[in-house]
Amino acid sequence: MELDELKKSWEALDSRLKKSELMDENTLGKLISERTKQTRNSMNKMLLFGQVTLIIGFFAIIGLGYYLLTANHSNKEYCLWLFIWIMLCIGMVWDSLGYMYLRSIDIERMPLVTVIKKMTAYNRNFIIECFVAAFFFLSAFLVQAICIHLMTLNLVSILIFSVIWIVGCIAAIWIIKRMFYDRLKNIKRNLAELRELKQD
Amino acid sequence: MNKDLEQEFTACIKEYERVIYKVCYLYTTKSASLNDLYQEAVLNIWRAFPKFRGECKISTWIYRITLNTCISFIRKEKNIPEIVSLTQEAEWLTEEEDSFREMLAELYRLINNLGQLDKSIILLYLEEKDYAEIGEITGLTVTNVATKLSRIKDKMRKMTHS
Numbered sequence: 425m426e427l428d429e430l431k432k433s434w435e436a437l438d439s440r441l442k443k444s445e446l447m448d449e450n451t452l453g454k455l456i457s458e459r460t461k462q463t464r465n466s467m468n469k470m471l472l473f474g475q476v477t478l479i480i481g482f483f484a485i486i487g488l489g490y491y492l493l494t495a496n497h498s499n500k501e502y503c504l505w506l507f508i509w510i511m512l513c514i515g516m517v518w519d520s521l522g523y524m525y526l527r528s529i530d531i532e533r534m535p536l537v538t539v540i541k542k543m544t545a546y547n548r549n550f551i552i553e554c555f556v557a558a559f560f561f562l563s564a565f566l567v568q569a570i571c572i573h574l575m576t577l578n579l580v581s582i583l584i585f586s587v588i589w590i591v592g593c594i595a596a597i598w599i600i601k602r603m604f605y606d607r608l609k610n611i612k613r614n615l616a617e618l619r620e621l622k623q624d
Numbered sequence: 625m626n627k628d629l630e631q632e633f634t635a636c637i638k639e640y641e642r643v644i645y646k647v648c649y650l651y652t653t654k655s656a657s658l659n660d661l662y663q664e665a666v667l668n669i670w671r672a673f674p675k676f677r678g679e680c681k682i683s684t685w686i687y688r689i690t691l692n693t694c695i696s697f698i699r700k701e702k703n704i705p706e707i708v709s710l711t712q713e714a715e716w717l718t719e720e721e722d723s724f725r726e727m728l729a730e731l732y733r734l735i736n737n738l739g740q741l742d743k744s745i746i747l748l749y750l751e752e753k754d755y756a757e758i759g760e761i762t763g764l765t766v767t768n769v770a771t772k773l774s775r776i777k778d779k780m781r782k783m784t785h786s
Binding site: 427430431433434436437438440441446447449453455456526531532534535536538539540542543606613614616617618620621 | 630634637638641642645646649653654662663666667668670672675685688689691692693695696698724727728730731734735738739740741742744746749750751760761762763764768772775777780
């Protein structure tokens with residue numbers, strides 16, 4: 425299909441749309457009033473939710489930090505809790521930065537190239553975030569296996585543990601394929617375009 | 625928002641609803657339905673409407689918001705509004721004859737093989753925008769737009785042949 429043919433299809437779509445009413449005034453009015461109401465409610469809810477999350481996170485960090493400093497731990501236990509504490513701190517900072525980054529995208533004023541650059545970076549970071557989270561859970565499973573002295577257990581227990589692992593891995597692969605495959609393809613395409621632009 | 629402004633906004637949406645719809649149609653995916661994108665774009669235009677100072681043409685401004693909304697549509701935000709069902713959500717698409725549907729599917733397939741920027745440029749080209757306006761919306765120079773368009777044409781030709 426050449427561009428001229430595309431143009432014809434586009435014009436045909438336009439003329440079909442001319443015949444149909446896409447959104448009547450009542451629906452539009454309803455949408456606006458719903459949104460006004462929801463914005464007012466959700467502003468309060470969001471503020472509350474944000475504050476509660478921050479407070480819980482803050483107390484978790486303080487509490488775990490205090491526990492780390494005061495309780496008697498073996499070296500192995502200490503390392504585990506320290507690892508969780510550090511991951512929690514990094515996770516909170518990362519999430520706040522991600523949220524602020526997303527909020528800073530001004531779709532009313534920013535040209536498309538800027539928005540595409542920012543969204544590509546955001547999507548890439550989101551995928552990295554998911555892989556880091558997967559790595560974190562994988563480590564947690566490994567630590568668990570070590571802690572319960574898996575190899576000393578009977579065959580049934582080892583089998584159950586392995587099945588849980590395999591099912592978990594299959595689920596992770598399925599999620600990655602379903603959720604991230606398209607995103608990754610898009611990221612690749614967008615980065616190629618942005619590189620092309622730099623060359624020009 | 626006062627009544628006059630609301631009426632002005634309604635008139636503006638009425639005038640540009642086809643533009644918004646067509647842009648959203650091309651950005652529809654499995655996770656972002658036409659209905660979701662259309663309403664999100666309308667709501668973003670409504671939110672920005674009182675701030676519009678006429679620094680550029682209203683059509684340029686609407687294209688920019690709609691395209692940016694589609695590009696950045698993700699459901700990470702917690703305050704996603706409830707979706708109101710549209711009066712005629714793509715009803716005509718399912719009722720129309722097969723050849724037209726096939727033609728649209730082909731158009732959709734070809735354009736969706738392009739990246740975000742190429743997709744936006746070709747869309748604006750199909751909307752018969754001149755290079756200067758495409759540049760204003762996308763943030764590219766006129767020369768860049770021309771170069772990009774010629775590359776897109778090549779890409780599409782290759783896609784058709786393959």
